[in-house]
Amino acid sequence: MRGKIIQALAGFYDVECEGVIYRTRARGNFRKKGKTPYVGDLVEFSAENPQEGYILAIHERKNALVRPPIVNVDQAVVIMSAREPDFNANLLDRFLVLLEYKDIHPIIYISKMDLLEDEEVLLAYAAVYEAMGYPFITQMSDLLPYLKDKITVFMGQTGVGKSTLLNKIAPDLALETGEISDSLGRGRHTTRMVKLYHVHGGLIADTPGFSALDYEVKTAPDLNSAFVDIEKVSANCKFRSCTHTHEPACAVKSAAEAGEIAAFRYDDYLQLLSEIENRRETYKKVLKRK
Ligand code: ZN
Numbered sequence: 001m002r003g004k005i006i007q008a009l010a011g012f013y014d015v016e017c018e019g020v021i022y023r024t025r026a027r028g029n030f031r032k033k034g035k036t037p038y039v040g041d042l043v044e045f046s047a048e049n050p051q052e053g054y055i056l057a058i059h060e061r062k063n064a065l066v067r068p069p070i071v072n073v074d075q076a077v078v079i080m081s082a083r084e085p086d087f088n089a090n091l092l093d094r095f096l097v098l099l100e101y102k103d104i105h106p107i108i109y110i111s112k113m114d115l116l117e118d119e120e121v122l123l124a125y126a127a128v129y130e131a132m133g134y135p136f137i138t139q140m141s142d143l144l145p146y147l148k149d150k151i152t153v154f155m156g157q158t159g160v161g162k163s164t165l166l167n168k169i170a171p172d173l174a175l176e177t178g179e180i181s182d183s184l185g186r187g188r189h190t191t192r193m194v195k196l197y198h199v200h201g202g203l204i205a206d207t208p209g210f211s212a213l214d215y216e217v218k219t220a221p222d223l224n225s226a227f228v229d230i231e232k233v234s235a236n237c238k239f240r241s242c243t244h245t246h247e248p249a250c251a252v253k254s255a256a257e258a259g260e261i262a263a264f265r266y267d268d269y270l271q272l273l274s275e276i277e278n279r280r281e282t283y284k285k286v287l288k289r290k
Contacts, residue, residue, distance in 0.1 A: 005041045006203065007195040008069075013037050013055060015045055024053035038064065039194040039205070040071040040151055063102045065153070068194045070205050072151060075105040077143065079156030079165060082122060083115035089125060093227075093268040095155065096134070100226040101217050104153075107146055110138045111161040128262045132229050140168060148201035170199045218280075220273060227269050229261050243273060 003017030015022045024045050026037050037043060037055055047053030061071045078095045080087055092108065099106045108129055116122065126136040137143050146152075147169075156162045166173060196203040217223050220243045225231050230252050234242060238249035244266075256266035 001046065002042065002044055005037055005039050005043060007193070008037070008039050009193045009195075013043075015043060015047075015053065015055070017045075020050060022047045022050050022053040024055050026055045030055070030058075038069050038071045039196055040073065042072065063104060065102070068205065070151070070153065070194060070196075073102070073104050073153055073205075074150040075107055075146070075152050077107045077109050077146075077152060077154045079109050079111055079154060079160045079162050081112040081115075081156075081160040082110050082138075083112050085157070085159055087122060087125065089264050090268050090271070091157065092129075093265065094272070097217055097223065097226040097272065100228060101222060106134050107143070107152075108134050108136045109143055109165070110136070111156075111165060113138050128265065140165065144169070144200045147199060147204065150202045151196065152202060152204045154204070166204075170197050170204060173197045173199070173204070217272075218276060220276065223269065223273055223276060227265065229265055230269055233261060245270065245273070 001017050001022075003015040003022065005013045006016050006021070007014040011025060013024045013026065015024050022045065024047065030037065035058060037058055038061075041061065042059040043055045044057040044059075045053050045055045063073055064071045065073060076095075076099050078092065078099070080092055087110065096106050110122065113119075129136045135146065137146075154162055154166060194205070196205055217226055221241075224234055224244075230244065233251050233255045234244065236251035237244070237247065239247050242250055242252070244250050244252035252261065252266070255261045256263060
């Protein structure tokens, strides 16, 4: 049989197959091969009854998050507040780069719209991101249809109202994670139990914090392909390895000057690129010292 792991707890994996949940274990040979099943995995399994099954094989994964350990994530709702803290495009771009790199489709959700007196600036940003293919949502009712048939995670910095939004979308999740963290202590809960919740026809996870996705984009080409607007134009640069900084006949630089790429996006690209390069320099120096 084939199903999806929707919960992992203390060596047991709950696999959902055609609406039935089977409690399974991984055969010993998985551990010998260093393979661990994760929540989100599509697996082949056998089970005589729903209480007792075995995972036989794990299908190839399209991506993996580390904390919490969830694989095959389709999309992420990036929550940014309109005010308190103010909307921050630089921070948003950092989230987007990470998600693109992991092949997770971003959905931008703006919270605390009621605190915003003038929407004009935000609408200008909305136009830029929507042109890149990212939904830019300001109402919860507009978000819900996106959840159908997908595995979704929610992310955002502290104070943007992530819990408030999740409480509204999935009261069960809020209730259950609250109860478990109270009874077992937070640490044990976060390391042991990972679960996907059925919500509005899809599956959502209790969700990575900002630090959970450590910076994994390490090279200029990775960065280029994670900026979808820049990547699109970069095919027309004269040099294939163009970093869009100093090279002649750079299509990206021209497009930024002409306003075809938003100036703030190009600035964020340059900033992230220089951070990547600085990190590489530091790393080289450390190696030399050894
Ligand atoms: Zn270029």
